[in-house]
Amino acid sequence: MKDEFKPRIIGFLCNWCSYAGADLAGTSRLQYPPSLLPIRVMCSSRVDPLFVISAFLRGADAVLIAGCHPGDCHYQEGNYYARRRFACVRKVFETLGMESDRLRLSWISASEGPRFANVITEYTEKIKKMGPNPAKKNIFL
Amino acid sequence: MKVAKIKVKDNIEKTVLSFLRETIDKKLFDAILIPMMVPAGDSYAWVLAQDKSLLDGAYYLPPIMSVQGAKALSSVTKGGKVNKRVAAIMRPCEIRAAIELSKLNQIELENIFLISMDCPGALPLKDWLKDPKRGVDVFKKVIQHFVDEEPKPDKSVRPACAICHRFSDSDAVDLHIGILGTEGEDILFIPHSTQAEAIFAELGLSLNENLSRWQKGVDEVLKQRKKKRAQVQEELKSTVVGFDKLLDTFSNCINCHICQSVCPICYCRQCYFDSDKVKHPPDDYLMRAESKGNISLLPDKILFHLGRMSHMALSCVGCGACEDACPMSIKVAQIFSLIADRSQGLFNYIAGKSIEEPLPMRVYEDDEFHEVESP
Numbered sequence: 001m002k003d004e005f006k007p008r009i010i011g012f013l014c015n016w017c018s019y020a021g022a023d024l025a026g027t028s029r030l031q032y033p034p035s036l037l038p039i040r041v042m043c044s045s046r047v048d049p050l051f052v053i054s055a056f057l058r059g060a061d062a063v064l065i066a067g068c069h070p071g072d073c074h075y076q077e078g079n080y081y082a083r084r085r086f087a088c089v090r091k092v093f094e095t096l097g098m099e100s101d102r103l104r105l106s107w108i109s110a111s112e113g114p115r116f117a118n119v120i121t122e123y124t125e126k127i128k129k130m131g132p133n134p135a136k137k138n139i140f141l
Numbered sequence: 142m143k144v145a146k147i148k149v150k151d152n153i154e155k156t157v158l159s160f161l162r163e164t165i166d167k168k169l170f171d172a173i174l175i176p177m178m179v180p181a182g183d184s185y186a187w188v189l190a191q192d193k194s195l196l197d198g199a200y201y202l203p204p205i206m207s208v209q210g211a212k213a214l215s216s217v218t219k220g221g222k223v224n225k226r227v228a229a230i231m232r233p234c235e236i237r238a239a240i241e242l243s244k245l246n247q248i249e250l251e252n253i254f255l256i257s258m259d260c261p262g263a264l265p266l267k268d269w270l271k272d273p274k275r276g277v278d279v280f281k282k283v284i285q286h287f288v289d290e291e292p293k294p295d296k297s298v299r300p301a302c303a304i305c306h307r308f309s310d311s312d313a314v315d316l317h318i319g320i321l322g323t324e325g326e327d328i329l330f331i332p333h334s335t336q337a338e339a340i341f342a343e344l345g346l347s348l349n350e351n352l353s354r355w356q357k358g359v360d361e362v363l364k365q366r367k368k369k370r371a372q373v374q375e376e377l378k379s380t381v382v383g384f385d386k387l388l389d390t391f392s393n394c395i396n397c398h399i400c401q402s403v404c405p406i407c408y409c410r411q412c413y414f415d416s417d418k419v420k421h422p423p424d425d426y427l428m429r430a431e432s433k434g435n436i437s438l439l440p441d442k443i444l445f446h447l448g449r450m451s452h453m454a455l456s457c458v459g460c461g462a463c464e465d466a467c468p469m470s471i472k473v474a475q476i477f478s479l480i481a482d483r484s485q486g487l488f489n490y491i492a493g494k495s496i497e498e499p500l501p502m503r504v505y506e507d508d509e510f511h512e513v514e515s516p
Contacts, residue, residue, distance in 0.1 A: 059433075077505065084488075
């Protein structure tokens with residue numbers, strides 16, 4: 001039991017939708033794995049590629065970026081830019097043969113508490129299958 | 142398209158310079174931004190020549206790229222529009238960087254007349270420094286091979302130049318100087334703006350030559366470069382792709398950040414990587430060492446490179462300045478070429494190609510990139 005791999009997922013959650021969605025999951029007492037370390041950002045477009053890379057290199061098993069559904073951004077268009085940025089950083093990962101599945105972008109609204117719990121459960125299972133992030137043990141970073 | 146053909150007198154370099162001298166003579170420009178050989182004779186520096194006699198030591202196409210031209214142009218124009226008519230004569234990659242920087246508000250192109258040329262590439266700085274005099278002769282050969290009716294790739298140019306397939310891109314310039322396919326006998330002055338045509342009229346140059354010989358040369362070199370590019374990128378895949386291999390590639394990086402400081406596109410006055418943000422408190426390192434069992438210092442080397450790649454890839458013009466400057470000869474520019482091709486490809490964007498194309502991160506569409514979203 002002791003050696004069981006418990007993924008650590010860093011989640012950048014937008015203040016207006018996904019963070020509220022996480023809150024709703026909590027107040028609704030929904031069960032989901034304790035693998036997410038949430039970081040609240042004002043908008044998904046606040047997430048610089050460096051945040052993602054930094055989390056990954058510092059040993060996060062996965063990085064989740066979650067924001068309002070397209071069209072619902074509190075700042076009108078932030079999540080569209082976030083999607084472009086994400087596509088770009090994912091492409092960099094893919095091109096360099098790094099596991100781009102360890103990066104995830106999902107849209108979760110403030111009313112989607114159950115969806116939030118589902119995303120975390122499902123993603124945690126997926127990362128469990130993938131195993132720990134190889135960067136975790138590498139010292140020459 | 143109509144062009145002006147000028148017979149080469151002595152050599153291409155001198156003929157281009159005499160053309161530039163005439164433009165200053167006729168007061169078509171107030172100044173020309175052009176590389177000039179330094180008094181010591183071992184390098185080239187950008188000068189803003191306002192007097193035709195000052196053009197004597199100038200080289201429109203120097204053997205090396207010591208300072209990326211867009212950086213020079215940025216220092217003249219980043220405060221806004223210049224009140225003088227300045228002609229800037231730069232390699233195509235420097236032009237692309239200038240276009241990209243103008244989109245990033247670091248260059249104001251109004252009143253700037255851009256001149257580019259068919260570029261055979263530049264010599265690696267490291268080779269050049271061993272013997273600059275020999276370098277001059279080597280570069281003469283490079284040009285000869287380049288302008289030959291059957292152009293031959295030359296091994297002495299920088300790796301980034303050997304795989305450059307935008308050596309003759311001229312969409313965004315006012316005037317392009319064509320030397321390919323001419324055997325070094327003629328020079329083609331190809332106008333791309335009404336301003337250029339007006340200058341031709343002023344100088345009494347007639348437009349009539351057809352471009353077929355030049356086009357043939359361009360196509361041939363393009364074919365060779367594209368083939369080489371594909372081959373190099375394929376080889377890179379076996380040496381760089383994969384997390385472990387990536388670490389191996391950058392393992393001898395000495396953290397000097399020179400690749401960042403010479404990059405024309407990296408313009409931020411304060412870079413995150415030079416800020417206190419990356420200088421963690423000692424406890425942080427000890428904590429990391431504890432959790433990993435070990436930690437190499439200084440840390441965050443890969444973070445720097447991956448960070449630069451994801452920040453710069455969309456605007457990378459492939460000038461190769463980073464690789465040329467790297468004291469450890471890491472293939473930075475070649476890796477960047479791979480990343481840049483892929484990520485610019487996502488948006489059908491080519492950095493620096495046209496002034497009208499918006500930066501990919503400044504625009505969006507409602508319905509796109511659904512493949513990166515997870516339900």
